[in-house]
Amino acid sequence: MPMNIRIGQGYDVHAFGEGDHVMLGGVRVPHGRGVLAHSDGDVVLHALCDAMLGALALGDIGRHFPPSDPRWKGADSRAFVRHCNELLRERGWKLGNADVTVICERPKVGPHADAMRTLIAGDLGVDIDAISVKATTSEALGFIGRGEGIAAQAVCLLVPA
Ligand SMILES: Nc1ccn([C@@H]2O[C@H](COP(=O)(O)O)[C@@H](O)[C@H]2O)c(=O)n1
Numbered sequence: 001m002p003m004n005i006r007i008g009q010g011y012d013v014h015a016f017g018e019g020d021h022v023m024l025g026g027v028r029v030p031h032g033r034g035v036l037a038h039s040d041g042d043v044v045l046h047a048l049c050d051a052m053l054g055a056l057a058l059g060d061i062g063r064h065f066p067p068s069d070p071r072w073k074g075a076d077s078r079a080f081v082r083h084c085n086e087l088l089r090e091r092g093w094k095l096g097n098a099d100v101t102v103i104c105e106r107p108k109v110g111p112h113a114d115a116m117r118t119l120i121a122g123d124l125g126v127d128i129d130a131i132s133v134k135a136t137t138s139e140a141l142g143f144i145g146r147g148e149g150i151a152a153q154a155v156c157l158l159v160p161a
């Protein structure tokens, strides 16, 4: 009997660099640092894309949007999410739900989480209740604890469209 659900997980890290904001879930979050990245460096959306691609066994974000390709320089990562959504729709799937955890000491993510959920849900054409965004610190431990970077991990479930 063919499987009627698929699961995927994704993880992304970017180092902090010069700047005054970070893009998280499509939301411009004010911060004393920016991130070093080829695109806009949105770890929430990159982890989500990798979860969606993983659920389809279609490789990873770097395969679909190579960092060597100048087209993706400074790219809005919401376009990556919409592309991944097309890939799953073409194959007869839609996102059932996704759960993303951001890991950083700062910025505070909680106040922006609902704005991220709204944008992600809109881009994927699903109800906001299908999208969870939450956060944790690293309790001052390791590279994240030292404020050197920001990470996100995501899981998602695909269901038949
Ligand atoms: N960047 C972050 C980190 C955490 N939060 C919120 O704070 C809560 C406590 O974090 P701990 O790491 O001490 O467990 C966490 O549950 C989040 O609600 C945040 O908003 N942004």
Ligand SMILES: C[C@@]1(CO)OP(=O)(O)OP(=O)(O)OC[C@H]1O
Residues within 6 Å of the ligand: 012, 013, 036, 037, 038, 039, 040, 041, 042, 046, 061, 062, 063, 064, 065, 066, 067, 068, 069, 072
């Ligand atoms: C998103 C891409 C786009 O070129 O580049 P980065 O913004 O550097 O982000 P990363 O998470 O390293 O994923 C690789 C690339 O696909």
